[in-house]
Amino acid sequence: MTIFNSINATNNINVLPTDNNYIEFEKTYRYFSQMPQFIQGYLVSRISLNYSTNTIQRYIYDFKFFFDYVIQRAGIQINSIDISLDDFTSLQPSGVKNYIHYLAIERKNNPKTINRKISALKSVFTYLQQQNQVKSNPIEGIERPKVGRSEPIYLTKQECNDLLTFIKKMEYCKSEREKTYQQMFMNRDIAIIHLMMMTGLRISELCSLQMNNLSWERKEITVIGKGSKQRSIPITEETIKNLKNYLEELNEDIRPKKTTDPFFVGYDFKQKKIKSGISVSAVQKMISRHLERAKESLPFLTYKHITAHKLRHSFATELAKQGVDVLTIQNLLGHESVATTQIYAHIQRETKMKAIALLN
The missing domain is CATH 1.10.443.10 (Intergrase catalytic core)
Structure with missing residues (x-):
């Protein structure tokens, strides 16, 4: 055993913010405090990698939208923060496909928006795989909406x-x-x-x-x-x-x-x-x-x-x-x-x- 074992442990990477940082993150990022703990850990990891404030906030909005969708579909009275890691990792490819269908058909989201929201979820699962907290990524191999190239609309x-x-x-x-x-x-x-x-x-x-x-x-x-x-x-x-x-x-x-x-x-x-x-x-x-x-x-x-x-x-x-x-x-x-x-x-x-x- 070496003195480095204390920092080599994989689960040490999934660190939640300290009290002081938590207050700072609450002020900086809307809905941060409403996210489940495993999502907060993911967000902290992105902040440490120097992701921009706007990117982090966009992630939070996309996660909140997804959790609201899941809770509404489940027909239960809970908050996003109450969703456990076990709940999240029970997501299957069929559930991802249903979410894409919901975004495209019911919410009328364009392909770029849908792909961004799905990419945010995929990024979390990739992160959890790196932490040895999940074995597979249900979004891997999921067919995404095709983004067509269109001429820009502009003012002269x-x-x-x-x-x-x-x-x-x-x-x-x-x-x-x-x-x-x-x-x-x-x-x-x-x-x-x-x-x-x-x-x-x-x-x-x-x-x-x-x-x-x-x-x-x-x-x-x-x-x-x-x-x-x-x-x-x-x-x-x-x-x-x-x-x-x-x-x-x-x-x-x-x-x-x-x-x-x-x-x-x-x-x-x-x-x-x-x-x-x-x-x-x-x-x-x-x-x-x-x-x-x-x-x-x-x-x-x-x-x-x-x-x-x-x-x-x-x-x-x-x-x-x-x-x-x-x-x-x-x-x-x-x-x-x-x-x-x-x-x-x-x-x-x-x-x-x-x-x-x-x-x-």
């Missing part, structure tokens, strides 16, 4: 400008409450939407921006993307102007000042006050609200299903139209593989064909 440069102009007018604000809210956040909303249009940021990256991520002198922002990879993106004078307008309009007491302060503020509807930082869901809802209200005035929004993420597509598509090479677009978007960026390649081909056609 003119359509982006029309949308921003519409938001600035505030003509769609009918109630006094809407007008008050819009006056409070118009500059913030314009800064956010314009920044996404001109940088292709993911919403999670935008929400994670701190004061020290922006450099007015270098005219660029630095973000930590997927896989904790850092990249810098140049920003235009107009983008800088919108960002500074937003900051200058904030009251002194809520304006971010420290280098680690979140750049964008949000709104606490329970406390009815502006708060530091903004969530992904808040940005999604804000953009959806503007898009929905703009439909009457901007006809192109009635046949283009535009979401917050489509602003990222709009940025990349405009670059492709201008002849920017795929590798540069990949770098600006923070894609790990150039294959992901290839959906914009057809736009470059069309642009080249039009250029050649002018020679006729």
